[in-house]
Amino acid sequence: MIHFYLKTSTLALCASLISCTIENSSSAKLGVIAKQYQKNGDLIIDRAMSDFEGYERLGEMLDTFGHRLSGSSNLEKTLEWIIDTMKKDGLENVHGEEVMVPKWVRGREYARMSAPWGKDLAMLGLGGSVGTGGKELEGEVLVVSNFDELKERAKDAKGKIVLYNVPFTTYGKTVQYRYRGASEAAKVGAIASLVRSVGPYSMNTPHTGTSAYEDGVKKIPHAAITLEDAAMMGRMSRLGLKIKVTLYMEARSFGDVPSQNVMGEIRGSEYPDEVIVLGGHIDSWDVGQGAHDDGGGCVAAWHAVKLIKDLGLKPKRTIRAVMWTNEENGLRGGEAYRDNYINDLDNHILAMESDAGVFKPSGFGFTGSDEAFAILQDIGTLLTKIDSGVITKGGGGADIGPIMREGVPGMGLKVDGTRYFWYHHTAADTFDKIDKDEFNRCVATMAVMAYVVADMNDKLPR
Amino acid sequence: MIHFYLKTSTLALCASLISCTIENSSSAKLGVIAKQYQKNGDLIIDRAMSDFEGYERLGEMLDTFGHRLSGSSNLEKTLEWIIDTMKKDGLENVHGEEVMVPKWVRGREYARMSAPWGKDLAMLGLGGSVGTGGKELEGEVLVVSNFDELKERAKDAKGKIVLYNVPFTTYGKTVQYRYRGASEAAKVGAIASLVRSVGPYSMNTPHTGTSAYEDGVKKIPHAAITLEDAAMMGRMSRLGLKIKVTLYMEARSFGDVPSQNVMGEIRGSEYPDEVIVLGGHIDSWDVGQGAHDDGGGCVAAWHAVKLIKDLGLKPKRTIRAVMWTNEENGLRGGEAYRDNYINDLDNHILAMESDAGVFKPSGFGFTGSDEAFAILQDIGTLLTKIDSGVITKGGGGADIGPIMREGVPGMGLKVDGTRYFWYHHTAADTFDKIDKDEFNRCVATMAVMAYVVADMNDKLPR
Known part of the structure; x- marks a missing residue:
């Protein structure tokens, strides 16, 4: 770490x-x-x-x-x-x-974008995350730039997969979305959360790392996608394109x-x-x-x-x-x-x-x-x-x-x-x-x- | 291209x-x-x-x-x-x-190293490759540095998965292993072939591209793995460690x-x-x-x-x-x-x-x-x-x-x-x-x- x-x-x-x-x-x-x-x-x-x-x-x-x-x-x-x-x-x-x-243990995991077009997403479940309960979880993606925007758009988040598309500034600032992003998303009713990998440069390279759940908040699956895919979904969102993602994670704590x-x-x-x-x-x-x-x-x-x-x-x-x-x-x-x-x-x-x-x-x-x-x-x-x-x-x-x-x-x-x-x-x-x-x-x-x-x-x- | x-x-x-x-x-x-x-x-x-x-x-x-x-x-x-x-x-x-x-069409595909330890391999099947016939194909890996070494070690290649661990020099030189590596490996009895991705730098980033089969030579699955994994298998091979890989590819031509x-x-x-x-x-x-x-x-x-x-x-x-x-x-x-x-x-x-x-x-x-x-x-x-x-x-x-x-x-x-x-x-x-x-x-x-x-x-x- x-x-x-x-x-x-x-x-x-x-x-x-x-x-x-x-x-x-x-x-x-x-x-x-x-x-x-x-x-x-x-x-x-x-x-x-x-x-x-x-x-x-x-x-x-x-x-x-x-x-x-x-x-x-x-x-x-x-x-x-x-x-x-x-x-x-x-x-x-x-x-x-x-x-x-x-x-x-991570177990088997994958993510796939099914709309606006089909694409396998390089991904890594985040340490400590729960899995998807033995089945695929599909949802529309709500892209936000920070926690404030998530709060402002709280009612759009219900039933969605929240993506934190936060560019790397310092590790300390950016890692917050990896560390506590799941619980913040769960609080507004999201079914899963994704984070733009915490790093300044990528060649389709996802970053894992530890994450934590807040006591008393529902535990939802939490994973990192690449800088490229997060940035792309940010642009898609601005173009008004509907984004759908399927997530599968066998992650489990023992x-x-x-x-x-x-x-x-x-x-x-x-x-x-x-x-x-x-x-x-x-x-x-x-x-x-x-x-x-x-x-x-x-x-x-x-x-x-x-x-x-x-x-x-x-x-x-x-x-x-x-x-x-x-x-x-x-x-x-x-x-x-x-x-x-x-x-x-x-x-x-x-x-x-x-x-x-x-x-x-x-x-x-x-x-x-x-x-x-x-x-x-x-x-x-x-x-x-x-x-x-x-x-x-x-x-x-x-x-x-x-x-x-x-x-x-x-x-x-x-x-x-x-x-x-x-x-x-x-x-x-x-x-x-x-x-x-x-x-x-x-x-x-x-x-x-x-x-x-x-x-x-x-x-x-x- | x-x-x-x-x-x-x-x-x-x-x-x-x-x-x-x-x-x-x-x-x-x-x-x-x-x-x-x-x-x-x-x-x-x-x-x-x-x-x-x-x-x-x-x-x-x-x-x-x-x-x-x-x-x-x-x-x-x-x-x-x-x-x-x-x-x-x-x-x-x-x-x-x-x-x-x-x-x-690529279809679903994956590769996994099962020995000396377990690791998912980022991979991309090469354009034109056949698939693995609807089942996983497992084999020991023979690592070679070039076609000459493959010929010298021809009798070690039978039943193996050949990996061409060839560092990038010029595209023209290095791409030969991607383009015609499968048929050269098949000629000495390999069951599949892998190529170190054709590129000078990687962050676990595989490269696809077109490949071709020689007429009259058995068509075997052909895929690219990352620079990192190819270099690692090269070192493992020098350390005397036995490497095993499982390959699954649904690739198909229509x-x-x-x-x-x-x-x-x-x-x-x-x-x-x-x-x-x-x-x-x-x-x-x-x-x-x-x-x-x-x-x-x-x-x-x-x-x-x-x-x-x-x-x-x-x-x-x-x-x-x-x-x-x-x-x-x-x-x-x-x-x-x-x-x-x-x-x-x-x-x-x-x-x-x-x-x-x-x-x-x-x-x-x-x-x-x-x-x-x-x-x-x-x-x-x-x-x-x-x-x-x-x-x-x-x-x-x-x-x-x-x-x-x-x-x-x-x-x-x-x-x-x-x-x-x-x-x-x-x-x-x-x-x-x-x-x-x-x-x-x-x-x-x-x-x-x-x-x-x-x-x-x-x-x-x-």
């Missing part, structure tokens, strides 16, 4: 940061702390940029086990493989911690089933109880391969830790890679981690997450004290040579959100966001969209930051 | 032309003929660039009638509407000329049915029998809206003629807009036009086609005498102000190909080809992909060229 409140600002910032002027390596002025770590920082960067094991492992994982929705055997097989592989890597304290996660947060670490040589935690969410939607969202972030964080270990570096504090489960439709992994480590959070020095895709990184967004911010900026100077050392205020990640709210300083890897929402939650979020070099830059960036924070003499202040 | 032998070079040239340095309007040096037409040329350009009726009409046509495969009622409804609308426009000699066209070439004109004031013909192909594939391929080219050519009429210009020769039928899977329209006008072809002064999308135009590719080429270059100077006056040698179009082979000079509108093959033959070839301003530049470019050739004192020499 990418949580819509937290992440929108992060991504908006990304775009502007990419164009920042950054001193090149020859003229880079290292900070006070960075100076002490120049040798090891360079070592980490050089190794990360020339090592393709992480990239290849990501491909192997995605191709062998497939997409990883909570409750699926694909996800659990992936998690078992990660545990095995982390052990083979020689990471310490490798284990899984059980987390109960919701199981929603309650909670067990999954796990999986982790492995390098134990700190001097302060093993003090932890730098980094990772991503291992679950994905049930389409494509969940490559940028967030298989890439997971394997990049894992390989940042493996790389520090492989280089024989022995940081003073523990560095822990965590693959959180169920970020997409529950956030149960992040919450369980908080609950399991609630008594250790004072010793959680820093939490770091990568969940904006493994595109070219620019640095991190950080949420914590000004004193810590200054130190992280200092460390960031080590990354100037790969243009990824800019630390800005504000940022974190969905999975580390629960521990950040308990006071743990948090940071999110910031990357070029140009194409993230092209692929996000689509069947096009596949391994071929990952660039080797950009992936390695993400590994290098997280490894340098995690290593120095873990190894420096003073604890990162809160 | 875009014919693979003729068009590839056209598009390759497009890319290089876009970057040509063109004199800007203030310093443009007009040719001898152009100087006489500067006033009317400017009038046409100004009107074309400020008039959005053609663009809106294109949208109305696409949204009201849908995609337009030969043999479909959508196509015939569109043609009737064009006849009515051309008459309302006040064009002369508006009529249709019957053409028998092949009818192939023989020939009637369609028509539709045309309307401005009769020449002095030499009405001398004709400048321009147009595009009105049929499309049965997905998306056939917006760039070639609804846009058709309506742009039609509106180039309408605009000359609306401006009250009375060219000496006849200018005829033609919407050729069945370019995609038969070329029957272009051939019928040749046959119907075989005795008038000496009076066909110039044939012009737009079938590379209505992106930003750069000029024309021309096939004809050097003397004519020099005159057209001269006329092209009128288009310098909108950067669309570069005339290069070589070019034409599929529909005008039959009359060009009888000696009629021909030219193809050249446009920025960057994204043409992203959308080509996909469900993403929709009206939202048409840029208003670029569409109008296409109208202006064709209108100026057609008008001056029609009006100049001397006949364009052969």
Whole structure:
């Protein structure tokens, strides 16, 4: 996913940061702390940029086990493989911690426009939606541009399929129609709701994602169609053409089933109880391969830790890679981690997450004290040579959100966001969209930051 | 479509032309003929660039009638509407000329990967393919990179589904796997064949297109899957994972049915029998809206003629807009036009086609005498102000190909080809992909060229 409140600002910032002027390596002025770590920082960067094991492992994982929705055997097989592989890597304290996660299954689904002319509609039911009760549901389509228009046209909506034809502006704004569109449509008597996929560009590519029903409101089927079809129906509606759509969805919720947060670490040589935690969410939607969202972030964080270990570096504090489960439709992994480590959070020095895709990184967004911010900026100077050392205020990640709210300083890897929402939650979020070099830059960036924070003499202040 | 032998070079040239340095309007040096037409040329350009009726009409046509495969009622409804609308426009000699066209119907179809994990595959059966005989066809997938590899691995192919995982290079090279892949696979005992969609970029977007069976070779089902899925299966194959796919296709051919070439004109004031013909192909594939391929080219050519009429210009020769039928899977329209006008072809002064999308135009590719080429270059100077006056040698179009082979000079509108093959033959070839301003530049470019050739004192020499 990418949580819509937290992440929108992060991504908006990304775009502007990419164009920042950054001193090149020859003229880079290292900070006070960075100076002490120049040798090891360079070592980490050089190794990360020339090592393709992480990239290849990501491909192997995605191709062998497939997409990883909570409750699926694909996800659990992936998690078992990660545990095995982390052990083979020689990471310490490798284990899984059980987390109960919701199981929603898409089942067979399709949509077809029958008027003004016949057309199969590429579609994806939205996570959590109910199905159509084992039968086709046919209705006339009422196209609206926003919730206000739906209210104004409330009496036209009765018995219809409401389509929210809302162009993408920011994720946070546009995703509202995906998230709560069904209940708003049900309140005015609609029999189903459709949403223009939440993304800025499409090649007939629908986007799924989570949705929710309001208590006490009738649950109606809720699905996404493509930008093209939504825009077309918007134009048809303006031309006065009657639009009819047939919808069939077997979507069903099955309650909670067990999954796990999986982790492995390098134990700190001097302060093993003090932890730098980094990772991503291992679950994905049930389409494509969940490559940028967030298989890439997971394997990049894992390989940042493996790389520090492989280089024989022995940081003073523990560095822990965590693959959180169920970020997409529950956030149960992040919450369980908080609950399991609630008594250790004072010793959680820093939490770091990568969940904006493994595109070219620019640095991190950080949420914590000004004193810590200054130190992280200092460390960031080590990354100037790969243009990824800019630390800005504000940022974190969905999975580390629960521990950040308990006071743990948090940071999110910031990357070029140009194409993230092209692929996000689509069947096009596949391994071929990952660039080797950009992936390695993400590994290098997280490894340098995690290593120095873990190894420096003073604890990162809160 | 875009014919693979003729068009590839056209598009390759497009890319290089876009970057040509063109004199800007203030310093443009007009040719001898152009100087006489500067006033009317400017009038046409100004009107074309400020008039959005053609663009809106294109949208109305696409949204009201849908995609337009030969043999479909959508196509015939569109043609009737064009006849009515051309008459309302006040064009002369508006009529249709019957053409028998092949009818192939896709029917319901789907593909699913069942191993190494379960995944619905976005797919499109290829035009002309047989179906799977009313049942699901399941097979192990043999992935090959080219025809040579298929021959080398011939004994592995027996009973399998062959996948040609061939990355896009040029359309002409890559389309071979779509066009004749089924028969090559059948020769080595495959039960079906799949092709990586013929395009350079995908967001899980399959491409259809025409295919053919070799006489005497068993006809097996032939379909396109996405770049993503083909690349993934290529990687799976290298990882040693067994891939299984289930294919279901109801595709069926129904023989020939009637369609028509539709045309309307401005009769020449002095030499009405001398004709400048321009147009595009009105049929499309049965997905998306056939917006760039070639609804846009058709309506742009039609509106180039309408605009000359609306401006009250009375060219000496006849200018005829033609919407050729069945370019995609038969070329029957272009051939019928040749046959119907075989005795008038000496009076066909110039044939012009737009079938590379209505992106930003750069000029024309021309096939004809050097003397004519020099005159057209001269006329092209009128288009310098909108950067669309570069005339290069070589070019034409599929529909005008039959009359060009009888000696009629021909030219193809050249446009920025960057994204043409992203959308080509996909469900993403929709009206939202048409840029208003670029569409109008296409109208202006064709209108100026057609008008001056029609009006100049001397006949364009052969």
